[in-house]
Amino acid sequence: MTNYKIVEYNAVLRNKPALEIIRWGIARADGHAVVSTNFRPYEAVILHLCVQVQPDIPVLWVDHGYNRPATYRYAEQLCSLLNLNLKTYLPKLTAAHRDAVYGPVPDIYDEVELKKFSAMMKLEPFQRGMRELAPTVWFTALRKVQNPNRATLDILSRDETYGTTKISPVFYWTDADMEAYLKQYHLPNEWDYFDPAKADEKRECGLHIK
Numbered sequence: 001m002t003n004y005k006i007v008e009y010n011a012v013l014r015n016k017p018a019l020e021i022i023r024w025g026i027a028r029a030d031g032h033a034v035v036s037t038n039f040r041p042y043e044a045v046i047l048h049l050c051v052q053v054q055p056d057i058p059v060l061w062v063d064h065g066y067n068r069p070a071t072y073r074y075a076e077q078l079c080s081l082l083n084l085n086l087k088t089y090l091p092k093l094t095a096a097h098r099d100a101v102y103g104p105v106p107d108i109y110d111e112v113e114l115k116k117f118s119a120m121m122k123l124e125p126f127q128r129g130m131r132e133l134a135p136t137v138w139f140t141a142l143r144k145v146q147n148p149n150r151a152t153l154d155i156l157s158r159d160e161t162y163g164t165t166k167i168s169p170v171f172y173w174t175d176a177d178m179e180a181y182l183k184q185y186h187l188p189n190e191w192d193y194f195d196p197a198k199a200d201e202k203r204e205c206g207l208h209i210k
Contacts, residue, residue: 001158001165010154018169021155022053022139025167029137034087036060036126036140038195039067039075042178044082044187045170046141051082057139059084060129064121065095066105066196074190081188087133089125105196118197130162142168145175 013021026033035050035057037043050057061075079086091098098121099105106113130138142153159166170178182189 006154006156006158009156013155014172018049018173019052021167021169022049025137025139025165025169026053026057028165029135032133032135033137033139034058034060034130034133034135036138038062038193039071039078039190040193040195041189041191042175042182043141044078044189045173045178045181046139047078047082047084048181048185048187049169050139051084055083056085058133058135059086060089060126060133061086062089062091062122062125062129064091064125064197065098066121066194068192068194070190070192071194074188074193077188087129089129091121091125093120095121114197122197127162130164135162135164138162138164138166140166140168142171143173144171 013024016024033054035046037047037059038061047059050059067075075086078084093101102117106117108114138159144153153168153171155168155171157166158164181187
């Protein structure tokens with residue numbers, strides 16, 4: 001897909017409902033679509049949208065082993081509620097093994113060690129999952145309001161790292177839009193989420209660097 005086509009499609013998709021964007025993407029996936037999740041707040045929205053169009057869509061989740069109990073319970077709840085076709089990928093080391101060898105999760109200000117942590121516990125299993133699932137279309141819950149890097153993206157992009165078309169159907173949604181969707185469809189949410197690979201919400205862990 002050329003850059004010109006990406007710009008053209010983004011202009012077309014900009015004002016389309018999220019469900020219509022997903023239908024558009026699924027129609028172009030030739031049976032090879034995935035949606036990624038980390039079960040952070042509002043993830044029920046993108047998962048609910050995707051399973052409406054393709055109920056058995058593979059849901060790629062990297063369980064790095066450092067999730068809080070509430071996040072694991074949230075994941076179980078959504079799997080049951082939405083009958084998710086969950087594809088869980090684990091790091092090569094358990095959290096306990098990694099901590100015993102390398103020490104605790106790096107401090108927020110230790111950029112070098114945080115990058116090493118992310119590469120080992122999050123990026124490697126994610127890359128393995130993308131290789132095995134080999135999607136032509138990758139749905140994400142990225143939104144413009146999340147951090148400065150994501151504000152430079154758009155609904156549709158070409159991800160050369162994974163050789164796939166990345167689609168973010170709720171890219172222009174606000175928190176209020178997400179809340180309204182959860183309320184409309186009686187979906188749960190979870191606010192205790194923490195990503196040790198990012199340390200704060202303004203950082204990227206490497207999955208979505210432009």
